[in-house]
Amino acid sequence: MRRTTSRILRGLALVSALALGATACGSSDDSGSEQKQVSAADIQAALKKGGTVNVWAWEPTLKTVAADFEKKYPKVKINLVSERSGDKHYTAVSNAISAGKGVPDVAQIEYFALGQYSLTKGLTDLAPFGADKLASKYTPGPWNAVSDGDKVYGLPMDSGPMAMFYNKKVFDKYKIAVPTTWDEYLEAARKLHKADPKVFIANDAGDAGFTTSMLWQAGSRPYKVDGTKVSINFDDAGAKKYEAVWQKMIDEKLVSPITGWTDDWYKGLGDGSIATLTTGAWMPANFTTGVPNAAGDWRAAPMPAWTKGEKASAENGGSSLVLPALGKNKELAYAFVEYANSGDGVATRVSEGAFPATKAELESPAFQSKKFEYFGGQEANKIFAESAANVASDWSYLPFQQYANSIFNDTVGKAYVSSTTLAQGLKAWQDASIKYGKEQGFTVE
Amino acid sequence: MTTSVATPAPTKSAPRLRSPRRHTPGKPRRSKLLTALMALMVLYTVVPLIWLVINSTKTQAGLGDSNGLWFAGDFAFWDNIRDTFTYHDGIFGRWLLNTLLYVVLGAGGATLLAVLGGYALAKFDFPGKRAIFAVVIGAVAVPGTALAVPTFLMFSKMGLTDTPWAVIIPSLVSPFGLYLMWVFAAEAIPTELLEAARMDGASEVRTFFQVSLPLLAPGIVTVLLFTTVATWNNYFLPLIMLKDPNWYPLTLGLSSWSAQAQTIGGDVIFNLVITGSLLTIVPLIAVFLLLQKYWQSGLAAGSVKE
Amino acid sequence: MTTLQPPAAAQPRSAPPPARKDRRSWTGWGFIGPFVAVFALVFLAPIVYSVYLSLYRNQLIGGNQFVGLDNYTQAFKDEQFWDSVGRVGLFLVIQVPIMLGIALLVALALDSGRLYGKSFFRITIFLPYAVPAVVATLMWGFMYGTKYGLVGDINSAFGVTLPNLLSPDWVLASIGNIVTWEFVGYNMLIFYSALRVVPSSLYEAAEIDGAGQLRVITSIKLPAIRGAIVIATIFSIIGSFQLFNEPSILRPLALNSITTDYTPNFYTYSLSFNGQQHNYSATVAIIMGVITMVVAYVVQLRGMRKGA
The missing domain is CATH 3.40.190.10 (Periplasmic binding protein-like II)
Incomplete structure (x- = not known):
């Protein structure tokens, strides 16, 4: 009997070893190597060509932004998955990165959690896309959180002063x-x-x-x-x-x-x-x-x-949108992130109650003089x-x-x-x- | 993952062995004291359920204002039910259908595999037979939470994650269903009957379907009910395997609604979480009540009906 | 474990005739094959993979390397792990007897024929089994609240101060209560079903002897359902050792009372999902699996021997 058991186990071990293959070393990829510059023209060309961008983000205001973006670039489809937040969201992101499969093209990451992903080379450097030139648009706290030297790991979406x-x-x-x-x-x-x-x-x-x-x-x-x-x-x-x-x-x-x-x-x-x-x-x-x-x-x-x-x-809370290194359609993904966090999307999101990380919005008279009915018109x-x-x-x-x-x-x-x-x-x-x-x-x- | 691994005890069948019996010696008198004690037990059982029902009648504002064990001024029960089914383009209905799909394929498949396997263990001698159950019990003893990541990586390699199969395939294994069917088949099917069928030249498959299956029916209903509960309430594995909310089962969907209250800018909908929870357990309770006769007879198969 | 007998051995009375040796063939595999195949895929392969993982260590900095049995030595010296084992051990020796005891008493009461409205009681007490752990814990979590919960209501209504059930001293008992609530009816049904098929000839003999109710229970009913009790105990032991859902769902209400290493299963979860320490998590899980098997096996041996 004992021999039978071990024979079965041996067989199973073999099967599972074959099935698992090289999963144990799934995560690290080529993102560390130098990325080539991506010009605005490249991005425009990609937008014309179209494609799908998978976005994992729980920020509620992104729904409208995604719809607006699709309207503006009819060939691009934004597949927004927003049902998970916090730890459960990070678990899913980490698992997908470990598996090397099903990784989102854009993910929401809170500022406090960014370090782990950038350190393990899980994120795309956005500087070659031109993100480094956006530094002056954001307040210092959030920008400091997403950038490291000349690398930019995400664009700030909101902030929590x-x-x-x-x-x-x-x-x-x-x-x-x-x-x-x-x-x-x-x-x-x-x-x-x-x-x-x-x-x-x-x-x-x-x-x-x-x-x-x-x-x-x-x-x-x-x-x-x-x-x-x-x-x-x-x-x-x-x-x-x-x-x-x-x-x-x-x-x-x-x-x-x-x-x-x-x-x-x-x-x-x-x-x-x-x-x-x-x-x-x-x-x-x-x-x-x-x-x-x-x-x-x-x-x-x-x-x-x-x-x-x-x-x-x-600051308390606040998050960024990042491009995981294993995601696809990088140009489209960047275009969406830029639109949502630096372009027209910001105004949409602020109007829906998000708190911006961009100086222009924070300093605008319309923003500052907004009366909050909940706070008695304050x-x-x-x-x-x-x-x-x-x-x-x-x-x-x-x-x-x-x-x-x-x-x-x-x-x-x-x-x-x-x-x-x-x-x-x-x-x-x-x-x-x-x-x-x-x-x-x-x-x- | 919890004590839900517990299972029905060995049930004895073989009705042919027994004659009717009275419950206890003499005619028992009904006892008011014993009944009162049982009533206390029932109170313990239903208080949380009453809480759920009462609070499903309140709006989000009403939940904040009122005592949990009594009604708020506003009676929003029907509104809550409507909102539960219309919120986010009616995704709750989709979750309900997903759950039904997982139950039909997962619990149904699990029952089928358990019936076949239990039958084999009870009625055949084959190489490795004794090892099988030992290995099954041993595997069940390993905590499932730690196996989640390895399973996820494997399923991901096979392209199964984020598809219904990632929920259905693991549901197909019910070690306790196997155990129950083993005991049940051992007693419900007289070996002589099988011998006779074989003598007549019937194939094993035909013998199984024509002779054995009808005898196993009460056991099958019981296993089906228990695998249904397990699949209906499955939470942890879908949590790891599924990302796309369009494939969520109810438990996962409810927990994502509940988590909205913990999200910056999230829409706080405790009222829908509570109503959704009620709507989640009602079908299961209804099935239990409706099929009561069948599964109880499966559990106590062979005993003489009162 | 290879000596594990078909459970029918617990009831020698009704043991089926042994399958004849000359029929030993591969035919049986045709029936059990599908189960074994899926089982191998969803249970065994991940376990085998976990054993493999437990021999490696993967760091955020430095990557993956073979470490032999280092993870195991670490686990044997890991206080957090052994504290959590102690906690579920305590849970086991208190909660399981209470739950099974209540279940047995209810089953005996139902079987005694001395109740009014028997089927109402039977089905009502069984209902919580149909409630998902997520929902059950949500409901009880509310009731425990000292501010708005039932405890709070009792405090203000009677001017008393009940202990905070979510404080570190009480939370294990509170979890025990939730588990008991969920599974009393279920175990009750198991015992009750077993009681209903006790052969009447035994009662007739007792009747002739003039035995009283208590006597009938202790010398006929309990021995007759020993098999059911042993099985329920074994599965409750496995359930206790794997305690996870209830503490993890209750934790948001009791962050400081339920630590991330509260039970062994919670600990493996935290290691894996918060710490990305999949290798060490796998090691702890394997050790825990072995402990669970040994305890369950000992209980089975003892329970069965007494019965024989």
């Missing part, structure tokens, strides 16, 4: 001034919670994006990246500023432990029990559909500063545009930020549910990230 959204009704009710510094914020948190124990100034159950944005604004620069040399250090002055305030928020139970983006969270934003939300300028669209019952209650304000009068901001874009201008551009994410973020709650998360402090949590996050970096062959300090 930080702002503080607050429930005016709640602040008015308890006659509390809207905080402009984090110290005032802490005070306001205490007053609010004392006035009504059901009201919290914010919710925070541990969110990597929020914490890194806070550190960014506070002047901390935990990640330093130079090719495959990486250093990770959360023990700097900026991080201490953040820890000092936020540790008190946690210790005094001034933050609601509700996790962001859940059913409860949307409810909390609606019923006044979460009084502020400090996040990216893209939030209004989610307010409108997710918290329709609180229309008129909320307003936007600048993100509180660390010292009175200081004008420092940070011209909120003025605040957002100012925030965008105040983002420090020397921040960088890890080339494996996606992994690091995935273990944020395993490490820093402990500070929210146990006696671990934020500083200890950040140290644990640092250690785990360093361990992973080393395992992946990075030189980590």
Whole structure:
């Protein structure tokens, strides 16, 4: 019997070895080699000839843009697949790249996740297509995220300069001034919670994006990246500023432990029990559909500063469109990306609620004077545009930020549910990230 | 991937061996206490389902405003159902049809393979027979999440990813269906009957279809129901294999709707997620109730009906 | 495992006549061949491929290289992995007995003939099995909410403070509850079906002896369905060791309580999908598969021996 089993297994091993072939080494391809220049004429010729571009992107406004593009270039078909976002989207992209098959021609990648794909040569350099000449069109934060030296790995689609959204009704009710510094914020948190124990100034159950944005604004620069040399250090002055305030928020139970983006969270934003939300300028669209019952209650304000009068901001979220190296129809794909993120598509997308990364739109009077009905007619874009201008551009994410973020709650998360402090949590996050970096062959300090 | 790997226990059939029996010695008296205890159990079972039904009557705004276990002021049940079927050009209907396709081909095929295989294990002696089930059980013990990527790479090489086949082919294997049919066939088909058919010169195929298949019918219905549930609720593998939303099954579609709430600029539609969830489980429950008689008799095949 | 008997061995009473040796031929393969072929494609080939993967290491920087058994030594020293094994072990020894115990009690109650509305109970308690894990976890996740959920409602209605069921101390129990909810009815049905075919001659004998209800249960009913209990236990063990859907779907509500290495299956998922560490993930999966097989096999041996 035993012999039979092993014979079957041997046979199967053979079959599967044949079937699998060389899959194990699928990903790296020729993208590292010099690409030839692609002229505008080449692109025009490709557009005339036509073809299909497969786009994997969840950005909702791209739907209209794709339709407009097809109208403008009737021979081009944009096949937009938008049902997946975040981790599930990246899983699909990575799997397709590993398999070397079914790779999209255009993909949406958030700024924090770009490093991994550009480092492993998974992306097409867009500079030869002329993307390098677009640098001056974008605000510094997003452009810094998509470019590396003379290479350009994607075109910024949107940006998320930080702002503080607050429930005016709640602040008015308890006659509390809207905080402009984090110290005032802490005070306001205490007053609010004392006035009504059901009201919290914010919710925070541990969110990597929020914490890194806070550190960014506070002047901390935990990640330093130079090719495959990486250093990770959360023990700097900026991080201490953040820890000092936020540790008190946690210790005094001034933050609601509700996790962001859940059913409860949307409810909390609606019923006044979460009084502020400090996040990216893209939030209004989610307010409108997710918290329709609180229309008129909320307003936007600048993100509180660390010292009175200081004008420092940070980015949260935001993404780019890239051309994976294994995608096809590069000229068409680039034409679409250019149209959507730098050409006519930008205006369309902004009109549908996207927050731009292009200076022209941010500075235009029409954009700045737009009245948000949800915010009681406030011209909120003025605040957002100012925030965008105040983002420090020397921040960088890890080339494996996606992994690091995935273990944020395993490490820093402990500070929210146990006696671990934020500083200890950040140290644990640092250690785990360093361990992973080393395992992946990075030189980590 | 979860405890759903559990399966019906060996059922004993061979009705010819047994005579009618009374349930327990003497005439049992009905007990109010026992019934009350069972009612508690039923309460535990239905509270989450009641939550689902109640909340499917609310709008997105109503969900935010109201207590979860009672109705909101607005009764939007029919609106929600209409919106569920019309949202994004009616893609929910497409997902429903996809799920039906996967069930017909996947669960149907799985049942067919299990019936044939179980029959072989029960009624034939052939080289490698004992190894087969050992290997099947062993393979099932390896966590499926880790096999997802290797499977994806293989299927990709074969050009199957992002096609319905990537969902259907893995659904064709139901180790527990095989097990159930093995036990069932061993008891439901008297070996003498097969011997007799062979003596008459009938081919194995003809014997199978004419003699064995009718005897296996209750078992087949049972296996079909369990493979249907498995296919209907399949989530993880389609998640890895499919990119094109036009091929999503319901579970995947619902989860993508739910994820919209976590997307910048996404349209928050918890009300449709809840209504869609209800619409997803209703057909399955209906099938269970309608076919109750058949699958229960399959499970307890051979026992004498009350 | 090659000695694994057809499950019918659990019920010697009804064992089929053995197929005659002189009929040993390849005919059987004609019937089982299709199953084996698809099985080999979707189960065995990926496993074989995983074994191959487990001997390599692929880095973001530096590429792919053969590392022999390094991944295995790493796994044996990996605290995260063994913590997760311990967690599902704890889950196993608490949740499985509770779930099977309730299932057995309900099955016995149904079989006792002492219930009003028996078929209503039977079908209602079975219903959760038809609810996808995605939906079940969504519903329970809501009920657990201390703010808007059932727990929150109870707190405000009675002025009590129930523990937060999604906190690190409670979340394993909360997951256990979801799994129990999903599968009690299913296991109940298995036991109930087995009970219904206990031969009446056994009861008649007991009747003559004047045995009471409890006696009938312990000395006739339970031994008679031992096979069903063993099988249900084995599959519940496999299910516990592979716990994944419920914690992963519940995680967005309890990010700090359910870590990415919460169960072995979750750990392999995180390694593979967050960390792109497919090789190490495959290694952990293989070790876990072996552990599961050994435990299931021991339970089967013990269960069957007692029954013989």
